[in-house]
Amino acid sequence: xxxxxQHPSTLSVQEGDSAVIKCTYSDSAxxxxxxxxxxxxxxxxxxxxxxxxxxxxxxxxxxxxxNKTAKHFSLHITETQxxxxxxxxxxxxxxxxxxxKLTFGQGTILTVHP
Amino acid sequence: GAxxxxxxxxxVTEKGKYVExxxxxxxxxxALYWYRQSLGQGPEFLIYFQGTGxxxxxxxxxxxxxxxxxEGSVSTLxxxxxxxxxxxxxxxxxxxxxxxxxxxxxxxxxRLTVL
Numbered sequence: 001x002x003x004x005x006q007h008p009s010t011l012s013v014q015e016g017d018s019a020v021i022k023c024t025y026s027d028s029a030x031x032x033x034x035x036x037x038x039x040x041x042x043x044x045x046x047x048x049x050x051x052x053x054x055x056x057x058x059x060x061x062x063x064x065x066x067n068k069t070a071k072h073f074s075l076h077i078t079e080t081q082x083x084x085x086x087x088x089x090x091x092x093x094x095x096x097x098x099x100x101k102l103t104f105g106q107g108t109i110l111t112v113h114p
Numbered sequence: 115g116a117x118x119x120x121x122x123x124x125x126v127t128e129k130g131k132y133v134e135x136x137x138x139x140x141x142x143x144x145a146l147y148w149y150r151q152s153l154g155q156g157p158e159f160l161i162y163f164q165g166t167g168x169x170x171x172x173x174x175x176x177x178x179x180x181x182x183x184x185e186g187s188v189s190t191l192x193x194x195x196x197x198x199x200x201x202x203x204x205x206x207x208x209x210x211x212x213x214x215x216x217x218x219x220x221x222x223x224x225r226l227t228v229l
Contacts, residue, residue, distance in 0.1 A: 043223065
């Protein structure tokens with residue numbers, strides 16, 4: 001089955017700095033890669049996603065890049081703000097007959113210091 | 115509804131008891147998923163429904179776990195003879211199916227504590 005590794009496990013930055021979180025996956029059939037933000041005690045919320053036919057996607061301060069050859073994808077947050085502090089999870093979806101059967105990474109605790 | 119609704123939000127039970135957790139997906143979403151999230155971990159897939167049928171139940175850890183979705187909307191996750199290791203947050207998610215099939219919206223979860 002799919003295996004997703006996420007690094008770093010914790011990340012501390014100053015407000016205004018950039019933050020980068022990296023994930024690798026094992027199943028070359030995976031074709032959809034979402035990123036979720038989860039605040040303490042809250043639901044995971046989709047913040048950005050990318051499909052395998054695209055190399056990069058941006059949404060305001062957030063961007064995701066995908067390297068299918070190397071089987072890794074990354075989340076980039078620019079101009080970080082204290083409200084960006086949360087746990088971020090990457091995930092991979094192998095598609096096929098089980099859409100939405102996501103394999104998640106272990107999570108990155110991002111702390112943005114004012 | 116406007117979002118995915120899960121009840122109860124918290125459930126404390128004793129080892130060996132039976133538990134039911136309910137999920138009400140976004141109206142019109144045909145696909146429904148159950149995940150389990152242990153403390154400090156990412157969510158782990160349990161089961162996926164497309165309509166009324168379980169399309170993939172490969173994530174259910176053993177036969178004490180069972181889920182139903184009899185009318186293709188609300189789903190119930192049932193856990194028999196609960197064990198302390200079942201303690202976790204059980205997350206439900208739904209998606210519209212079709213091209214957006216894997217764009218999941220999660221509920222807030224049901225936190226299960228087995229004493």
